[in-house]
Amino acid sequence: MEGFMSTKYIFLDIDGTLLSHTYGISKGSLDTLVQLRKNGHKVFVCTGRSKAYVDDYIHKLQFDGFIYGAGAHVAYEGNDLFMHVIPREEVEKMIEFFRAYNISFILEGPNYAFHDESALKIFRDRWVLQISDTPYLSLHKLADERILSVVSYPDMTEEINKISIFAKSDEDLELIKDNFNANYHLILYPTTSSCEIVGEGINKASGIKHMMRHLGGDLKDCIAMGDSMNDYEMIKECGLGIAMGNADEKVKAIADYITESVDNDGIAHAMHHFGLI
Incomplete structure (x- = not known):
């Protein structure tokens, strides 16, 4: 498949997408993250976990930014761009x-x-x-x-x-x-x-929009990958929405593409399929 020539903004869920609860994060996924950035793309974590629940190992993987709490907290290169607080x-x-x-x-x-x-x-x-x-x-x-x-x-x-x-x-x-x-x-x-x-109004897609406003990017150049219902909005609204093979059926139904499961290197498979690596 013909590859993307322009910079893409890739947003990855953690549990069930990047992180397998059977095998951890695969070497294939780690190699993919490195190659994506070498190819000029920006890679982000977009998780339902709050920042307190994201471990140090993931924080040290040199992502360009993080969206925590299902869109409630947005950070780029270590600086907070947005944080919604429940009073x-x-x-x-x-x-x-x-x-x-x-x-x-x-x-x-x-x-x-x-x-x-x-x-x-x-x-x-x-x-x-x-x-x-x-x-x-x-x-x-x-x-x-x-x-x-x-x-x-x-x-x-x-x-x-x-x-x-x-x-x-x-x-x-x-x-x-x-x-x-x-x-x-x-x-x-x-x-x-x-x-x-x-x-109200907070979801992973709204978090991605905060990130894109900061970067001057366009939602059509965003790629979202996830597996559960807190990934629904970002997979639906990003330019390319990819559901994992192990995703909830409702998420698969609105995805543009269904990749392999997290236990079968779904991230690497999708990035190869779309010519990003």
């Missing part, structure tokens, strides 16, 4: 609501993530299991000082970009929708009874 009084109201209905939650910011007791246990248990089963993931271990209990939140000045929810049932998700959908963007994952809450 503290709203966060405190949400904490009361989640506790009243026994809904597990994580408050995510640029420096720290605050977990309720259940979420902290889930995080610790899953991490220990993943590290023991998949040694490659040890490269992506988060610093313990970033992962805090929510009891620390009132005494700290950390701003919150995103809230992650682990509900007990679809009924809990409906309850969250009824209470927060009017004023926030809810990204729902019904199969796991979980969701992400960010500010």
Whole structure:
């Protein structure tokens, strides 16, 4: 296929796109990142994770910029371009609501993530299991000082970009929708009874637009790659939207191209297919 001659802006999701929870980040993906930049393209992380949840290994891969928190926080070459903050009084109201209905939650910011007791246990248990089963993931271990209990939140000045929810049932998700959908963007994952809450109008595509305004680039020159529902808007709105082979079916349905899965070097396959490397 004929290659792109002009600079392209490539936005990569982390989990399920760049990072396999089976194999970590493949050598094929790492080599692709290097070659893309050598060929004059700019490469960005565009993740649902807040900055506190992005590990040092990924931060050191020399990406041109990062979009964190599903579009809530945009940084280029280490400088913040945009950060949407959920007002503290709203966060405190949400904490009361989640506790009243026994809904597990994580408050995510640029420096720290605050977990309720259940979420902290889930995080610790899953991490220990993943590290023991998949040694490659040890490269992506988060610093313990970033992962805090929510009891620390009132005494700290950390701003919150995103809230992650682990509900007990679809009924809990409906309850969250009824209470927060009017004023926030809810990204729902019904199969796991979980969701992400960010500010109204915030999504990965809006984050990319902030980045492009800063760079003087055009959305038509952007390429988005992802696999889950928080990737939906960027895959739909960028000039080229690529779904991973392991992507949610709703994401595949609006993608311009479906590549191989994350476990089968989907990033490298797509970049070869479109002549970028």
